[in-house]
Amino acid sequence: MRESVITTETIANPKSRYGSANASTRHFITQRVTGAINILFLALLLFIVVRLAGQDRADVVGLLGRWWIGVPFAALIANVAIHMRNGMRDTLEDYLAGSMYRLAMLLNTLFCLAVALLGAGAVLKIVFWG
Template sequence: MRETVVTREMIANPKTKYGRAKAATRHFFTQRVTGAINIVFLGLLLFVVLRLAGQDRTDMVAVLGNGFVGLPLAALLVVVTVHMRNGMRDTLEDYFHGDLYRLLMLLNTLFCILIAVAGVAALLKLVFWG
């Protein structure tokens, strides 16, 4: 499969089509929606941080083990990792191309999945098993 090299002239010409328009729109929409959700969840996160300030482990387990706190925090963690992956994708697209870009995107995706799975598993363990 041969890659098309995008030149400055192609980008400057508004009639030139390059890239996948639907993928770019989905990426733009996802980045905005996850950013908005992060802002909404910021209140919950601030509540948890302020509630746990100066508390011992028993109080932490009690607060995070509450389903009304732990489950939204697990959802927040998933949304944050999706937002993080998309943000890193923007940076990687700007500076890397070809096989190196694909490798770095794979590593970026795997890292985000690892963070999400580990964090959600820890929160679910606290919520359901204390």
Template sequence: MIANPKSKYGNPKAATRHFFLQRLSGVSNIVFTLFLVFIVVRLAGEGRADVVGLLGNPLVGIPFAILFAIVAFHMRIGMNEVIEDYVSEERTNRLTMALNAFFALAVGLVGVVSILKIVFWG
């Protein structure tokens, strides 16, 4: 039996939007991850004071916070795809999607606020 794509796979416009946003956030993650590698190499062997000093610089800390937010967003979209593929019951699907969104938002907010706290308050 062939599955009906409209009933089984959801809204095609949302799927296209998710596909595009996943690729866009993935490309931006590559750019920002190169920045992260630079920071890690720069801080290799340094103490906590040097790490806080470097992340306290707005030219380093703010892009690092942006990276954290984009990674959390990318994680949410990727996990949504996994949930849509492997969770078949509608009620469970909605619950896991909501929990996924909450988790990604919580991780993103904690990370970004922590980094911005270092940037603006040391």
């Protein structure tokens, strides 16, 4: 099948349909919800940064090792990775198309997944195994 070409006339015509309405709505809601959650987690992040300013590794492990600080911090890292993926998706959609867009989105997704797994995993390791 031939991919349809989206032109400025297609976009300007209010009766034309292109893209997935469900995927676009899900993307919009996910971006807003993760952004709001990031704002809520900002107090935790500020507490951790201020509390650990000038401290050594033992103090970092001691603070992050408390489950009521470490587990929400790991959730913050995962949430930021989801928000980062969606934000980069917007940029990639603006500047890339076709197979280059699909490759860039794959790399973006893999990078954000690695950040989430490694970051949250490291914090959870400190919480549960010291």
